[in-house]
Amino acid sequence: MQKFNRNQRITSITKILIENPNKIINLNRFTQLFNAAKSTISEDIVVIRETFNRLSFGNIETIPGAAGGIKYTCGISKEKTLEFAEELCIILQDKQRIVPGEFMYISDIMFNPQIIQKAAVILASKFNKDNVDYVVTVETKGIPLAYEVAKMLGVNLVIVRRDNKVTEGPTVAINYVSGSNKRIQTMSLSKRSIKKGSRCIFIDDFMKAGGTALGIINLLKEFESELIGIGVLIDNIGTEKKLVRDYMSIIKFNGIDEEDNPILYPDKSFKK
Amino acid sequence: MQKFNRNQRITSITKILIENPNKIINLNRFTQLFNAAKSTISEDIVVIRETFNRLSFGNIETIPGAAGGIKYTCGISKEKTLEFAEELCIILQDKQRIVPGEFMYISDIMFNPQIIQKAAVILASKFNKDNVDYVVTVETKGIPLAYEVAKMLGVNLVIVRRDNKVTEGPTVAINYVSGSNKRIQTMSLSKRSIKKGSRCIFIDDFMKAGGTALGIINLLKEFESELIGIGVLIDNIGTEKKLVRDYMSIIKFNGIDEEDNPILYPDKSFKK
Incomplete structure (x- = not known):
């Protein structure tokens, strides 16, 4: 040879x-x-x-x-992290993105592999040493980001469903109250997807009040497993009261200004 | 410096x-x-x-x-492709995976980044020269695979939804008939997710009769766009009649044997 x-x-x-x-x-x-x-x-x-x-x-x-x-x-410098967050804010600061109900259209960002890859490195580099067993997300928009974080951490992704699929075998379902509009919702997860005693992180695209994150904490209890961290791309800080405390975000979203443009800035608390 | x-x-x-x-x-x-x-x-x-x-x-x-x-x-040799498909068959040939209705539990595979990364290279390497504009998938299980293929092709992912989300802005919805159980289903996609005149490929985890793929073809027509290829991880060849003809798969699934084990083998027609 x-x-x-x-x-x-x-x-x-x-x-x-x-x-x-x-x-x-x-x-x-x-x-x-x-x-x-x-x-x-x-x-x-x-x-x-x-x-x-x-x-x-x-x-x-x-x-x-x-x-x-x-x-x-994986790793990334503080400067590159800030540069990335600033670039993303510029892309998102566009009134065309605001859809009725003060929601923001971000699917093009969440489904752009080059952006998601970088965001995942930023989030995953915080958990490299935490012996994470699974990265958990809720369908649908956060899946690519959660997948990339799982890849960076060398573990499997777990996707919690809103409904009950025939291909999942026996599932565990819980009800939870969404933090922002107080509606009761259901989330379900196949019984075989998480081993007892696992350490999980929850990754999502957007956090409002954190009702979904709280639901995940309760769902994981049914699997005798623990949520040890939360990471989101965008944190809506216009929400009055957060239901979860420890989480990290890359960008802060603070509603819209008088000209209907979204107000966004990098999360400066995000340290290396 | x-x-x-x-x-x-x-x-x-x-x-x-x-x-x-x-x-x-x-x-x-x-x-x-x-x-x-x-x-x-x-x-x-x-x-x-x-x-x-x-x-x-x-x-x-x-x-x-x-x-x-x-x-x-990206690229991969014919030998490595076959080796990968054979290894995957061994993982999947387990009667524990069969859930009522002759469905197969494959979430652990579809959400395993190391497996999905390799499968994506195999599928994407077929489309490197096809000037693909978007990789399209339907929520939920195929998203990580479709995302990886999109990344390999350097394009955006597009996720077609089963329901209508408030964050998506105006959407286009179509009804389609699922090929295997003949039920009418709906798929919807945000109007701003695909530019007119785009060339798309459809990537999914599993193909039965191909009703979903046919639905995607029709949905893309509403966007004046074209489906130029289809790739799936597993092709169920036990289905009587396929609704689409040109597609590629990595593994063939031919129902279960008398001991309830799934029958699987590599798709040998899959040439470099």
């Missing part, structure tokens, strides 16, 4: 790491793929790690032991 | 390319980031391209002209 030189190994290892965030990859995988010594691969990884650190591209950790290897975790 | 050496540039360029599939990236971005000459960057790219080709990691194209640059498109 023809050997690979350092440049070739580095481009390949980078690709494999980027596509497997938060997963431990044993160095044997690389020694076999490239027919190279472990020490050679270790040197390659030093180069990749230093470059990633220098450009705030995330971290590459070495995990010792027989089951060890290397693990890439 | 401190310079970057070749190894460092290569790991960074690889990361940027992988995170921006099917997007043209001007070389100026790299010359500025690394404070390097265009000829130097071009040499870096030759290394990355050759390595990607050698390992069937996808292609890196050079687009000439002022608006040109380089573009990464």
